[in-house]
Amino acid sequence: MLYINSMEECEALCNRLAIMVNGQFVCMGGCQYLKHKFGQGFTVMIKLRSIGSEDNLKLLKVAVEEQFQPSCVLKDEHQGLLHYHIQDPHVPWKVLFLGMERLKGAHQIVEDYTISETTLEQVFLAFARAQKQGN
Numbered sequence: 001m002l003y004i005n006s007m008e009e010c011e012a013l014c015n016r017l018a019i020m021v022n023g024q025f026v027c028m029g030g031c032q033y034l035k036h037k038f039g040q041g042f043t044v045m046i047k048l049r050s051i052g053s054e055d056n057l058k059l060l061k062v063a064v065e066e067q068f069q070p071s072c073v074l075k076d077e078h079q080g081l082l083h084y085h086i087q088d089p090h091v092p093w094k095v096l097f098l099g100m101e102r103l104k105g106a107h108q109i110v111e112d113y114t115i116s117e118t119t120l121e122q123v124f125l126a127f128a129r130a131q132k133q134g135n
Helices: 007-013 033-038 055-069 092-108 120-133
Strands: 017-021 024-029 042-048 074-077 081-084 110-117
Touching: 007 120, 017 033, 017 120, 024 033, 033 120, 042 092, 055 074, 055 081, 055 092, 081 092, 092 110
Parallel strands: none
Antiparallel strands: 017 024, 042 081, 042 110, 074 081
């Protein structure tokens, strides 16, 4: 058994891993299996311009959710970043990028964005967030 907090190291060193929440193992398996089971879909990170107003932010949030409904969930918001999870793993990359380019063009508050498959690090952080909330 090996205790690691770095998911990059874990993926490099381990062929199986387990994640513990509140003293109990909540999942165990290979890296690809865990990413597939608990991290299906895509992560969209939107970097906001510091000049944006609260009203512009609200309009952007509504527009993002409308653009990628019904599988779009705002996971986190802090320090000028919006973190969305697109739960549908079958959405084509083209649809995601075209949608984000449309949003970036329509909303000046968007400085930049990234789209990626959900990583093992994000799966781990979701479990850590659940532990912090006591679930």
